Amino acid sequence: MNLSNLSILGLASDRMQWLSARQKVVSENVANASTPNFKARDVSSFESMLSGELSRDNGLVTTHDKHFTGVAHGTPGVREVTDRNATGTTLDGNTVNLEEQAVKAAEIGDHYRLAAQLYRKSYDLLTMAVTGNR
DSSP: OOGGGSHHHHHHHHHHHHHHHHHHHHHHHHHTTTSTTOOOEEEOOHHHHHHTOSOTTSSOOOSSTTSOOSOOSSOTTOOEEEOTTOOOOOTTSOOOOHHHHHHHHHHHHHHHHHHHHHHHHHHHHHHHHHHSOO
């Protein structure tokens, strides 16, 4: 049985995938904090991922199931974008602010824990409904 077909479990799973992609981008920003002309990045919104606004494969649009998308990695439906909320630019053109990235990383961790707890509790409720015991 594929549990991701259940709405609450699928939504929590999608949220955790989006948060993982966002955490990856934040860590790349931190790693490039002293790289000249590096622009801070973020990911497209979770709402755009759910609505399917972006290509689910993040690559080339295909017209046949057997066509290659040209993408070897990435989270489906999530696109990396330039962070428009980056507050300042250093003399070397870098827009990464380590304090902002630390706050984002903490928020992402909190949201991930919440989604994981929601997933676990939903699974426990489903198990209890099916088996009658915990």
